[in-house]
Amino acid sequence: MKELLIIGSGPAGISAALYAVRGGAPVTIAAKDGGALEKAERIQNYYGFADGVDAKALLAAGVEQAQKLGAKLRRTEVFGVEFTENGFRAKTAEGFLDAGALVLACGTARSAPPIRNLKTFEGAGISYCAVCDAFFYRGKKVAVVGGGAYARSEFEELKNVVEDVTVLTNGDPALEGFPCKTEKLASFEGDERLKEVVFADGSREAYDGVFIACGSAGAFELAKKIGIASENGKLLTDERRMTNVPGIFAAGDCTPGMQQIAKAVCDGMIAGTEALRYLKAQH
Numbered sequence: 001m002k003e004l005l006i007i008g009s010g011p012a013g014i015s016a017a018l019y020a021v022r023g024g025a026p027v028t029i030a031a032k033d034g035g036a037l038e039k040a041e042r043i044q045n046y047y048g049f050a051d052g053v054d055a056k057a058l059l060a061a062g063v064e065q066a067q068k069l070g071a072k073l074r075r076t077e078v079f080g081v082e083f084t085e086n087g088f089r090a091k092t093a094e095g096f097l098d099a100g101a102l103v104l105a106c107g108t109a110r111s112a113p114p115i116r117n118l119k120t121f122e123g124a125g126i127s128y129c130a131v132c133d134a135f136f137y138r139g140k141k142v143a144v145v146g147g148g149a150y151a152r153s154e155f156e157e158l159k160n161v162v163e164d165v166t167v168l169t170n171g172d173p174a175l176e177g178f179p180c181k182t183e184k185l186a187s188f189e190g191d192e193r194l195k196e197v198v199f200a201d202g203s204r205e206a207y208d209g210v211f212i213a214c215g216s217a218g219a220f221e222l223a224k225k226i227g228i229a230s231e232n233g234k235l236l237t238d239e240r241r242m243t244n245v246p247g248i249f250a251a252g253d254c255t256p257g258m259q260q261i262a263k264a265v266c267d268g269m270i271a272g273t274e275a276l277r278y279l280k281a282q283h
């Protein structure tokens with residue numbers, strides 16, 4: 001059977017892994033960290049814990065359970081997902097991971113950087129996906145906003161197509177080896193389309209396009225790269241938790257509904273079971 005790749009090691013990803021691996025699928029979980037539960041303290045409303053449970057202990061117990069059953073955990077950041085002849089390939093900080101099916105369990109969308117008029121120019125000069133939109137900026141001048149590994153990856157995607165690309169780190173240190181501006185950004189300006197970036201020190205620079213790549217790629221950004229339908233930043237699925245892309249499932253906070261552990265675990269159970277069924281049918 002082909003590999004099931006699960007992106008995320010929170011309750012949704014781990015629950016998907018438990019069901020898939022117990023059903024016989026080879027499972028790899030790629031996750032950069034523990035997700036929302038790392039920020040939580042005591043969980044008082046989860047089934048079976050009359051006195052509550054320490055959030056980090058609950059998280060660690062789930063990861064241990066999945067690993068004990070045979071799921072492989074890779075602590076790495078995923079930058080993008082693409083189609084291959086045999087299924088899918090994820091681009092990570094440590095190379096590529098191939099899979100026959102995917103479960104996206106990446107948690108809730110990141111908050112966008114607080115830069116004035118960001119929303120105004122989304123889709124009109126502001127993009128969240130280099131691989132999707134680079135082509136429109138051939139021969140033009142663009143910038144990537146971000147200061148980490150994901151910004152570097154988006155820069156490299158753009159550089160394949162667009163000559164003039166700068167990284168705007170928005171106050172973060174310069175990325176070594178990349179053309180950077182480190183001033184903080186104050187606002188985006190233009191008319192129907194973005195025309196320029198205004199920096200906190202009052203200076204301005206004209207750009208035809210700006211690609212937002214702050215922090216890591218969230219579910220929304222990963223989904224966009226491979227054509228998964230979303231609404232209000234959440235990935236849409238059917239009752240099997242399968243997205244509009246056959247073989248790609250989504251579970252937990254990255255999908256619509258309550259942002260709670262119980263819901264993430266339930267989603268993961270369904271996504272893991274259905275991904276297993278999908279892989280068996282391909283066999």
Ligand SMILES: Cc1cc2nc3c(=O)[nH]c(=O)nc-3n(C[C@H](O)[C@H](O)[C@H](O)COP(=O)(O)OP(=O)(O)OC[C@H]3O[C@@H](n4cnc5c(N)ncnc54)[C@H](O)[C@@H]3O)c2cc1C
Nearest residue numbers: 008009010011012032033035036078107252253259260261
């Ligand atoms: C402070 C706080 C308190 C909470 N209290 C409660 C509570 O009391 N009860 C309750 O039921 N719920 C609570 N929640 C909500 C609960 O934690 C979430 O609903 C649940 O963790 C969602 O699970 P998930 O697996 O969908 O996402 P997450 O747990 O957020 O996991 C997301 C995973 O995706 C990974 N990931 C994301 N992007 C990438 C990428 N590009 N590359 C690699 N990996 C990636 C992350 O590293 C992580 O492993 C709380 C949340 C917070 C923040």
